[in-house]
Amino acid sequence: MALADALVATRADGTEIARFDVADGTEWCVLWNHSVKGFPVSDCYENRAGRMVLVHAHLPDFAAGLDHIPGRGRQVTDGQGGYFILDINEPVPGNAYILRPGLGPVDHRLQVGDTVVSLSAVAPRERVRIALLGNTDNDDDT
Numbered sequence: 001m002a003l004a005d006a007l008v009a010t011r012a013d014g015t016e017i018a019r020f021d022v023a024d025g026t027e028w029c030v031l032w033n034h035s036v037k038g039f040p041v042s043d044c045y046e047n048r049a050g051r052m053v054l055v056h057a058h059l060p061d062f063a064a065g066l067d068h069i070p071g072r073g074r075q076v077t078d079g080q081g082g083y084f085i086l087d088i089n090e091p092v093p094g095n096a097y098i099l100r101p102g103l104g105p106v107d108h109r110l111q112v113g114d115t116v117v118s119l120s121a122v123a124p125r126e127r128v129r130i131a132l133l134g135n136t137d138n139d140d141d142t
Contacts, residue, residue, distance in 0.1 A: 005047055005134050009110055009119060012127040017119060020112040022047045022132065027055065028112040030099070030130070035106050039082075045092070045132075052092040052132040057085045096131035 004023040010016050022028060029044040039060040046055045056073070060082035073088035101108035101119040108119045110130070119128050 005050055005132055007047075007110075007112060008129075008131050008133055009117070010129050010131070011123055012129070017122050017128065018110055018117040020110075020115070022112065024049055026112070028110065031107075031109040031111055031116070032102065033106055035102065038105060047132060048091075050095075050132070050134050052095045054088050054090045054092060055086075056088060059083055059085070092132075095133075096129055099128050099130055100125055101128055 004021040004026070007018075007020045007022045007028055008016060009018040020028065024047055027044055027046045029042045031040055031042045033039065034041055037060075040058075041060070042058045043054060044056050044058075046053050058078065060078065060080070072090065073085040075083050075085055078084055099108060099119065101124055103120065103124045106120060110117045110119060
């Protein structure tokens with residue numbers, strides 16, 4: 001029986017912070033609070049046949065550092081003064097990237113379904129690798 005791929009967050013020394021089973025089609029988000037304005041921002045990914053793909057983002061304001069890059073998805077209003085960037089569909093090179101979770105109120109979080117893990121609470125300002133790892137077929141009845 002094939003297992004779901006795993007979304008894993010690890011410190012630079014390899015210590016695991018979080019692990020989630022993410023079957024093909026499963027979405028997850030990296031959430032944080034804007035360092036100046038304090039509102040929540042999100043970047044959401046999907047497991048597409050074992051590939052980590054950035055699919056959409058939500059930015060509640062055009063605050064410092066937040067903007068839409070023309071040609072990278074499409075920008076639509078969120079109806080509350082902010083915007084969504086939809087249809088980004090950008091594969092993440094190597095199925096992984098490094099994040100340095102912010103301190104305190106920035107609170108970088110990893111959300112899969114209803115489960116949220118604060119990366120800032122356990123590894124503030126550390127190098128954290130967020131990776132989609134493939135699993136192999138564990139059925140030995142071949």
